[in-house]
Amino acid sequence: MTDVQQTATGAGARPVDPIAQAVQPRRRRRPRTRNLWANVVPSVVILAIVIAVWEVLVRSLEVRPQVLPPPSRVLEQGWAQRSTILEHAGATLQVTITGFAVSLVVAWIIAVSIDFSPVLRRGVMPLLVASQTIPIIAIAPLMIIWFGFGLLPKMLVVALVTFFPIVVGLVEGFNKTDREVTNLLRSMGGGRVKEFLFVRLPSALPTFFTALRIAITYAVTGAIFAEYVGAQQGLGIYMSVQKNAFRTDLVLAAVLVTAVLSICLYLLTFAIERLVIPWSFKERKARSAK
Amino acid sequence: MTDVQQTATGAGARPVDPIAQAVQPRRRRRPRTRNLWANVVPSVVILAIVIAVWEVLVRSLEVRPQVLPPPSRVLEQGWAQRSTILEHAGATLQVTITGFAVSLVVAWIIAVSIDFSPVLRRGVMPLLVASQTIPIIAIAPLMIIWFGFGLLPKMLVVALVTFFPIVVGLVEGFNKTDREVTNLLRSMGGGRVKEFLFVRLPSALPTFFTALRIAITYAVTGAIFAEYVGAQQGLGIYMSVQKNAFRTDLVLAAVLVTAVLSICLYLLTFAIERLVIPWSFKERKARSAK
Amino acid sequence: ACSSDSGSESSAGTTGGSSGSSQPESPTTVRFALDWTPNTNHTGLYVAINKGYFADAGIDVEILPYNNSSPEVLIDAGQAEFGIGFQNQSAVPMAAGADLQSVLAVEQTWTTAISVLASRDDIQSPADLDGLVYGGFGTPAEETTMKAVIQDAGGTGEFESVILGTTAYEALYSGDVDFTVPFIAWEGIEAEHRGVELKNFNYVDYGFPDNYAVIVVGNTTWMQDNPEVAKGFVQAMARGYEDAIADPAGAAAILQEENADVLTDLDFLVESQTMLSEQFMLDDQGQFGRQTQEQWDALGAFLFDSGLLVDADGDPLTEAPDWSQYFTNDYLEG
Amino acid sequence: MPDDVAAGTPRIRLDHLFREFELGGGERRQVIDDISFSVRPGEFVSVIGPSGCGKSTMFNIIAGLETPTSGDVLIDGAVANGEREHTAYMPQKDLLFPWRTIVQNAALGLEVQGTPRKEARRAAAGLFAQFGLKGFEHSFPFELSGGMRQRAALLRTVVQGREILLLDEPFGALDSLTRIEMQTWLQEVWAEHSWTAVLITHDIREAVYLSDRVIVLSARPASVRLDVEVDLPRPRDLSMTTSPEFVRIEEQLIEVLHEESRKAFEAQKALR
Amino acid sequence: MPDDVAAGTPRIRLDHLFREFELGGGERRQVIDDISFSVRPGEFVSVIGPSGCGKSTMFNIIAGLETPTSGDVLIDGAVANGEREHTAYMPQKDLLFPWRTIVQNAALGLEVQGTPRKEARRAAAGLFAQFGLKGFEHSFPFELSGGMRQRAALLRTVVQGREILLLDEPFGALDSLTRIEMQTWLQEVWAEHSWTAVLITHDIREAVYLSDRVIVLSARPASVRLDVEVDLPRPRDLSMTTSPEFVRIEEQLIEVLHEESRKAFEAQKALR
């Protein structure tokens, strides 16, 4: 029954968010707070154990901090250098955000064009897939040769790393609309453009946000990557320099900051989603409460 | 009707392969050969145009080959160096395959453990998600400090890059099994282990292959990446060296080889899938022929 | 033809088939980390490989190509036994307690300079570099070094720095950065060949003491544990360099032969090697490879005074280190 | 069969309709094989036939979404192949958009046709009481029960003010109880308006209960196998489903249908 | 209501069954509220009730998949709360596994219970002719029509040789035509075996047509609203569905059910 009900509105089928889905047990019946609690506690416990074991092992085996510093030292030294690290993090964030903005614009343009032209779709999609097999690490240095070491090549690297999942998400989202909905709209007198605006676009939004979520975690890493290859500032450069200065502790501190940054951006997408497509949230909530 | 029918067997719902799906129009009614034709021709045409424009532009603007060589030169020089490139490609392939094997083993172990223990799931999954926000570019050089220039750190990088989608695919796949199937099996006298063997495992396989496909394209890039950071052989090191020797043409030739390698592995997964879960193929074919 | 255990006494004329019964069955593997893509700074290594000097010493050399990690990091971490270093660069981690020792001076004097495009009329002295952009390599000492030079020339020492690594020179030629540090005998000649004229500022003209521009660095603990292998290695390498001094053209050809897929322009290699061999590799006594306490002390004092030296926690050193610990001629001579 | 001339110009007339699909590789599949029938203004006609026989294809042709390979659709006597402005179409699944509230969903047709938003929504809201949706204007579809969703979908269909309603298994996804309620309700609202309606259904009882005429199609390629007038008085109520006349028609339909279903099934088996 | 003592020990007896679910946050939802009834050996009982009233929950309790909050399930007179070995269960969706052929699917229950593969499949294959599946042993589920899949699911259920069959809306997903065919067929095979069966359905006609007794449950929390004996002779055929006795029972059920449905609906509305 439920299945029938759910798939009945073809256009509204919920996309699968691999991450969000994997994180949360599928059928939750418990209220939010308790759920959060149950979700957070085990990870924190495991994390604490890992960190404790690391600390103890490193200290007892007297591993040199250049090779592997204890977590306490990472935090301590990272804290001592917090202003420098934050400054670099700011630069990275700028690259991430501008690059991601470019990525979004490009992805939307490609996805919408593809949606309107089946020939383009068949022509472009395989190329986009193939483009993902190109090792960015090899292209990034060339980018610097081509575009200098300003913001541009870094933005391009971020865009290159992130646009693909967004395009796929959008194209897939647009295609959620099944034949029957198209027929319905056409029977009402709507053409391809109206079909797009009234159906394909709104029904693609949940999938779009799922893709956005996946893409944004790549974005920060992509930015750091681009910086590693050549930059004035940024966490990538910072890590590279600190590594050559034998400061593994500071490298790890910067890694931590990167992870925190990514996770924040990841969580931010939920807030934006809630703002843009509140109906999707309401629906999901109602369904899980059943 | 169709929708009801398809979702009726909850355990057998087809996973969505973002790439495969995006490449092919959703409802194909035409026979295979013509379809292939229609799919391949547009991409080849577009690719040919891009290459031609590139060639003409580079030649007429007299761009120095160090900056951007014409495609003809890439092919020509790449061909001249084919034995060296192939040798390096062999090394990369070795890293890719051993690393991917490790990744598979680890992913299965994690996914199965998670499937059997909800606490573990809630504890481990958020950590795995967080682990994906760690910039590998920063960790890879540390790996070299820790594990040297041998196969180990490179295998680890490949595994680190690829295990996550596989875990997510598997966990998601295992969870495709809905309450009613579980009830059915339990009413037959099956416990958790039997449920896993009889239902969860086989029903997860299609999703697993989808994830495998996504992961394997990352694998080659991951290997190259690891080599870039430190290796004695492999396409990564080849590209790095050639870039420093201002041989952009050879860098691009190696990029081409990388892409071809990735695409071959990608296509290989289809063959393996067909071998392992023939029913899934038959079913899909029957459905698209309808 | 018989040779002793370490093979250090075997003559130059050894014909290769030297498998004395006393020699260990499998040669010891020594890993050597490079600082850059193969170039004339490395000639001795490739000559020694090519001519079998390492094999004679029972050593199998494994070359670790350049990557984003500096050789010092790899050697300190025990992932390489030896590698290329630079006196002014390697001194920094040494002072911070890295497990490193310099065992061979490949180039006796500065062979790098601060370079700008010759066409830049606005830059007449390092003082004019204030506010401009430096294309850097991500090594710990470089910014401080630049700063010291600029200040000595009367500037403030405030400039921007972009870490580009191997792309730095392209960026200089294309004008994307204003100055960087080429090796005169490598990027210097290369620039000339491609028609780019450079203007150089030499360190010694701006208060810097002299510097062994290229050295070979080893892992101290490992060398102490394997003194014979270390000696065999250093001496074989020295012989390679000595051969290069004696016959630059022949050595250049070997360098090319050993790196056929990257080095193609033999004329360029010969020119570079000739310059190195003739101008930079021998000391006052006409000897190769030796380092002196005076030069280490002088440069060390400069580094210490400039506040560049820090301990493992990043705190500035309070007293000057004992530089005699950081280099040795023992493996070369013993 | 009713005589067109005697009864005036029929609202819909299908005139020797054929339809084939190209399957690629030169193959063709014939789906509709010479269908002709008429629907009078204000008449309620049900079409019933084996699964996959071509019912929806026929609807698409009437709705102007597909063109016949040969033959014509005539609306009020004029050829109207490919014209979409005459019919409003209600699919089996409700196809309510989850991102629109019920009133927004109901106004969809008008909005697509270019009516200003406000006006369209006002028009739609006016019918909510009659459709038993009062108070649910600003709910989202997932907040409604299956029957209410189906009513909303019908509202979306009729508010367009088209001459003809095409209902493609509107109650197929509902459970039997809700279905019976919806049938009763539909027959009430239909009595108030003078809609011309064609209904596809798999439910024989539903067809007889609601219709003035029931048309049975053959297995694919679809042709008219039977065209039965249902001469029961209106308004009908549930008790009438047990009347001898009702039962007679039902039995007649079941028999023909089973025969066609069996044919369709045999054809499917032969394919294997 | 039949008297247990007079009729011998009932096969199933529900004795003042209650069931609540914890909703977290201290809230509880009562789903089953004091259900008691018995099923005689060989009897066919249908259970009918509004959507979401608790029918499946009751089944799960009988099947031993859930335990009652209070009250007991007695099988052949012995308390059997949480015991799973007495019943075989057939869900609404066929739940055939796409990776198993039909015979492998049919043998699933035996395999899970530990019967060696070959033997299990041989046992299952023996029933194929009777279930109209001869020749489809090595087909995959997607190659079968809806009715055949449902028959395969029933085969998978009965081959386990359990004393009691629990059928949870087995024909809910079929279209009306196929459904009627399946009902006729089920009633034939049931006549040959002496299965004790409990059937959940939404289809009143189906309930009356197949059962010896029909039990109507109230809206949630479910309790027994009505327990009607269907005293029609067997074997029954379709024409019997129009007999006065049949119609009388049907009308009685419709009335009670509508009342309950309305209650359930009101309750839902009140929640908003």
Ligand SMILES: Nc1ncnc2c1ncn2[C@@H]1O[C@H](COP(=O)(O)OP(=O)(O)OP(=O)(O)O)[C@@H](O)[C@H]1O
């Ligand atoms: N565009 C098309 N190309 C090829 N075949 C088609 C096309 N559209 C429909 N068909 C085929 O025509 C036949 C009839 O389809 P249609 O949807 O009209 O049947 P139906 O009677 O509505 O079936 P159902 O009862 O399942 O709704 C089917 O076999 C279908 O596969």
Ligand SMILES: Nc1ncnc2c1ncn2[C@@H]1O[C@H](COP(=O)(O)OP(=O)(O)OP(=O)(O)O)[C@@H](O)[C@H]1O
């Ligand atoms: N584990 C559970 N926890 C909380 N509530 C539950 C649980 N299982 C079922 N329910 C609730 O119990 C009620 C009855 O569910 P059940 O599935 O038994 O109904 P049903 O009569 O089978 O419905 P349908 O006709 O739709 O099949 C529903 O409201 C449901 O949400």
Ligand SMILES: Cc1ncc(C[n+]2csc(CCO)c2C)c(N)n1
């Ligand atoms: C041939 C050659 N060219 C450039 C560098 C890069 N590099 C590393 S350290 C250093 C000195 C400046 O601080 C320079 C120029 C190199 N290693 N070898």
Ligand SMILES: [Mg+2]
């Ligand atoms: Mg249809």
Ligand SMILES: [Mg+2]
């Ligand atoms: Mg139920």
